[in-house]
Each structure stands twice: as C-alpha cells, then as structure tokens.
Ligand code: AHM
C-alpha cells in the first residue's frame with residue numbers, strides 16, 4: 001500500500017504542474033458520461049496510468065475518463081478506480097479541483113474498498129489518505145507530502161453544501177435543505193466535490209448532498225470514482241455516508257460508470273436525511 005500512496009503523490013505533483021502551466025481547452029472526445037473532455041482531463045488520466053503501471057501490486061485500473069477498465073499486472077492484488085481531475089470545468093475560473101482514488105481488493109464493490117485517497121489542488125496541495133481506520137492529512141511542501149494531522153468529524157457541524165439543480169429537487173429534499181438553513185447552517189458550495197467535502201471534513205462537520213433529481217433519478221456522481229472513496233473517507237473519520245436510506249458502501253455496482261444519489265456528513269445531519277428520506 002505504501003508504494004501505491006507514493007505513486008499517487010508522484011501523480012499529484014505532476015498533475016499540479018500540468019494545471020499550472022499547460023494550455024486548457026476541449027478535446028474532440030467525450031467521456032463515458034457524455035461530457036466533453038478537456039485536454040487536461042486526458043493528460044491527468046495519462047499521468048496516473050503511467051505512474052500506476054510501474055506498481056506491480058496493481059491488478060486493474062478504472063478511470064472516469066476511460067470507458068473500460070484496464071488490466072495492468074496479472075499478479076497484482078489491488079484494483080484502483082480514480083477520477084483524475086474532478087471539477088475540471090472550474091479550472092478556467094481558478095477554483096479548487098481534485099483527484100480521487102478508491103483502492104479495492106478482489107472487485108470494484110463498495111464493501112471491498114480497502115483504502116481511499118483524494119488530493120485537493122487549491123492555494124495549497126493537500127492529500128487525504130484513509131487506511132486501516134485512520135484518515136490522515138498531508139500537505140505538499142518542497143516536493144514532499146508532509147503529515148499534518150489525523151482528521152475526525154464532530155457529531156454536528158455548521159456547513160451545508162447542497163448539490164444539484166434546485167429546480168429539479170424533490171419537494172421533501174428542498175424542505176430538508178431549507179430546514180438546515182433555518183437552524184443556522186451556512187451555505188458553502190463551490191461546485192467541486194473535492195474542495196466542498198474537504199471543507200466540511202476539516203471544519204468538523206456539516207452536510208454535502210447530491211440527491212436524486214427529476215432529471216437525474218440516479219444522481220450525478222459516480223459510485224466508483226467519486227462516491228465510494230468519499231464514503232470510505234467520511235465513515236473512517238467518524239462520519240456517515242448514505243444514498244438517502246442505505247449506506248453508500250453497501251450498494252451494488254453493475255457498471256463501472258454507475259451513479260448514485262449521495263449524502264456525506266456528521267451524525268446529526270445524516271440522521272436528519274434518514275428521517276426525511278424514510279418518509280419520502
Ligand atoms: P466532473 O467529474 O465531470 O468534474 O463532475 C463532478 C462534479 C463534482 O465535483 C461536483 O460536486 C458536481 O460535479 C457538480 O455538478 P453540477 O455543477 O453539474 O451540479
């Protein structure tokens with residue numbers, strides 16, 4: 001696992017350089033979710049593929065930017081699903097973006113997730129790694145990811161990050177989001193799930209939601225590349241991650257690009273979601 005973390009760190013440093021210096025713009029390609037791919041999305045995907053190809057313990061990789069999974073090493077033990085550059089459409093307005101990794105054994109099922117990791121490219125580059133019951137924060141300084149602290153979520157937070165198009169929310173969902181604001185919760189939402197979830201984690205709690213909507217009944221965020229890794233990070237940090245009713249990590253995956261509605265947060269807010277959604 002140590003060499004996988006090392007290769008994520010190397011990828012992150014190369015991706016940071018690519019974000020800083022390269023030209024942007026769209027390629028002529030679309031990803032499996034039908035979204036136009038930026039040159040930078042493709043470049044970041046290649047960087048990670050290249051770094052992971054050097055690690056013998058990695059059996060298979062799956063990327064948000066590739067239609068199919070890819071076998072790397074027959075004898076490898078781990079399968080890794082990743083989103084090379086989440087929120088890439090925010091780069092041209094200079095907001096934070098991230099890379100997300102889920103590390104599995106045997107198959108790409110939430111219950112087989114053994115470690116998860118994400119990197120935030122913001123004013124600073126930070127990395128969060130969840131493994132063996134601990135969630136650790138690292139900061140990139142002088143080409144080295146220095147350990148900063150362990151992360152734990154509180155029982156209740158103050159931040160509310162409601163994703164999706166409000167016009168298409170279910171009425172009970174709107175009521176729940178409004179209810180939290182009426183209790184004093186503050187809106188914190190950039191449109192990049194990595195910085196949005198990172199903020200809630202580091203400020204001790206709150207709620208991030210990307211619900212089922214009338215136009216996207218299965219939500220927008222992809223289970224393997226986005227939802228499961230954050231579900232793993234949040235639950236290991238003492239928080240909760242559900243699809244409204246079920247724990248996200250207990251959900252089946254039929255296709256590597258499957259999506260799911262998702263809610264991540266501390267105990268108080270997730271209890272509220274469960275309460276509202278059990279009556280829906
Ligand atoms: P991407 O992988 O194409 O960048 O999409 C994922 C992002 C998340 O970071 C964010 O939470 C969500 O899309 C916002 O989507 P929208 O603005 O369409 O609601």
Ligand code: MG
Pocket residue numbers: 064083085086087226
């Ligand atoms: Mg993404």
